Amino acid sequence: MDPKGPSAYTAGSSADIDRSLEEDSLVDGPLISADALHSAIRREFQAVPTPCHAALLSVLHIVYVVLSICVAVLCVLKFGQEEVCMSILGSMKGDSVIVFGKVCLWVLVLMFTGCVQHHHNRARSRGYLRFYRQTQGLKHTALTIHSAGNVLFLVLLATELSQTVRIYALLIILGLEFLVAVPCLVYYTVKVMQFNRARAAPDVSQEELSHNYSVTSVPTETGFRGASSLEEVVEKQADLIEYLKQHNTLLSKRLLNLTAQH
Structure with a gap:
């Protein structure tokens, strides 16, 4: 029998206990309520004047x-x-x-x-x-x-x-x-x-709602058809990626602010 086995097992168990205690301390800390987070990250509509x-x-x-x-x-x-x-x-x-x-x-x-x-x-x-x-x-x-x-x-x-x-x-x-x-x-x-x-x-939110609450599934087709244009699709995707990058940056800043407040 290896004499180092029980000591290694005891060290591993203590490490797991310490890790669980740290996680419990994080969980027991002040959490951000879902309502506060939603109201903070939700963008109010701005009309075009x-x-x-x-x-x-x-x-x-x-x-x-x-x-x-x-x-x-x-x-x-x-x-x-x-x-x-x-x-x-x-x-x-x-x-x-x-x-x-x-x-x-x-x-x-x-x-x-x-x-x-x-x-x-x-x-x-x-x-x-x-x-x-x-x-x-x-x-x-x-x-x-x-x-x-x-x-x-x-x-x-x-x-x-x-x-x-x-x-x-x-x-x-x-x-x-x-x-x-x-x-x-x-x-x-x-x-x-x-x-x-x-x-x-925003368009991204509308698409998410349409996917989440759609009752009937419409079969989709892959590829381009007669009225489709590769340049138009690429441009739309570029606009969408740019918006998502800006949106993620804004969400990160607001999450950091909320975490600091709590």
């Missing part, structure tokens, strides 16, 4: 079109209001005022597009990838339309046309631009308001 900006831009666009028509009719076509135009505009021509107003409106649209991009990026970082992709084309629609209108303005001003034909062409361009840009802004406003009203959880 761009509908107010889109409504204000639409109102400014309407005001600009109305004033441009008044200036064109009264000051350029001169329907008996020359003195009023001279007192308001001074030595500046009516068509020049319309062009300068168009430039100012384009700058406002550019600022609106940058603001929308900022808020949508924040929504994307919070996990609303589906909303980000659904409104990805709408974000730049107004800027594209107004930029196309500016190009038509430049082409029209470069042509040698009579003043009457030119001002009518300017009004036609403004009318077409208005009929396309404002409905797009209204549609964008409706989409964002629906998103804000739904106050949905």
Whole structure:
């Protein structure tokens, strides 16, 4: 019989007892309740504030079109209001005022597009990838339309046309631009308001709930089908991975704070 056997067994038993005592001391310590942890790590929904900006831009666009028509009719076509135009505009021509107003409106649209991009990026970082992709084309629609209108303005001003034909062409361009840009802004406003009203959880949470509480199992297919795109799938996965990394970092920080408080 090995004389070292009982002593080794006794040492191992004492080590196990010490380890169990340490674990018991950890268990007996202050624990974080599930409710407190859930309320701490749960992110409150943050609405996207761009509908107010889109409504204000639409109102400014309407005001600009109305004033441009008044200036064109009264000051350029001169329907008996020359003195009023001279007192308001001074030595500046009516068509020049319309062009300068168009430039100012384009700058406002550019600022609106940058603001929308900022808020949508924040929504994307919070996990609303589906909303980000659904409104990805709408974000730049107004800027594209107004930029196309500016190009038509430049082409029209470069042509040698009579003043009457030119001002009518300017009004036609403004009318077409208005009929396309404002409905797009209204549609964008409706989409964002629906998103804000739904106050949905991030996409990852919605997918987890759908998997946990689904009653019927739908057979899934592996691989790509006709409407699928490899680049789109890879981009979606990259967005999801980026969100999960940020979410895990935030959860780790909040867990450390809760542990320190308890």
